[in-house]
Amino acid sequence: MTHMTGTTRTTQTPPAGPTTSPAGERAHTVLDSPIGPLTLVAEDGALTALLMEVNRHGPRNPDRGRRHDAVFGAAAEQLQAYFAGELTEFDLPLAPEGTAFQQRVWEALRQIPYGETRSYGQIATSLGTPGASRAVGLANGHNPISIVVPCHRVIGADGSLTGYGGGLERKQYLLDHERRVRGDLLF
Numbered sequence: 001m002t003h004m005t006g007t008t009r010t011t012q013t014p015p016a017g018p019t020t021s022p023a024g025e026r027a028h029t030v031l032d033s034p035i036g037p038l039t040l041v042a043e044d045g046a047l048t049a050l051l052m053e054v055n056r057h058g059p060r061n062p063d064r065g066r067r068h069d070a071v072f073g074a075a076a077e078q079l080q081a082y083f084a085g086e087l088t089e090f091d092l093p094l095a096p097e098g099t100a101f102q103q104r105v106w107e108a109l110r111q112i113p114y115g116e117t118r119s120y121g122q123i124a125t126s127l128g129t130p131g132a133s134r135a136v137g138l139a140n141g142h143n144p145i146s147i148v149v150p151c152h153r154v155i156g157a158d159g160s161l162t163g164y165g166g167g168l169e170r171k172q173y174l175l176d177h178e179r180r181v182r183g184d185l186l187f
Helices: 069-083 100-110 120-126 133-141 168-182
Strands: 026-031 038-043 046-052
Touching: 026 069, 038 069, 100 120, 100 133, 120 133
Parallel strands: none
Antiparallel strands: 026 038, 038 046
């Protein structure tokens, strides 16, 4: 699993199996999900993007490379297990592109336990920058690997749902799904 640090991209050797593409080649696939189609993009065997059909802050026309479904075996299996309520933590090689601060925020997002939420202020404080709630919100909104890097788990200080690149209805679905799996919601 990749450990995101202050560098612009970090990767680790991907696990064996059909999850690699030729060196330097981008590849993509599109998966169906309960929240609509998900486009996964990888380079050098690491996931660089997970985009929703609606992606407010994502790149308009990112270089997705050629379609190569076999590259995404592990990611597809883990996403399927996540939506089935059988997986609560992803273990995939990641290589999100972003600034040093964005990388720190995205790593902090990965520390939010499944089914729980944190406010932008709590994330800022955990990074040692308590006055940076707005900057955390901007970095959160530019997370290129949604769901796997759980930006949906960040809410307003008053507990309200606030902006989500994939739309608030998807954010609500993901939070409710995780709480249901944990047994926090009664239906």
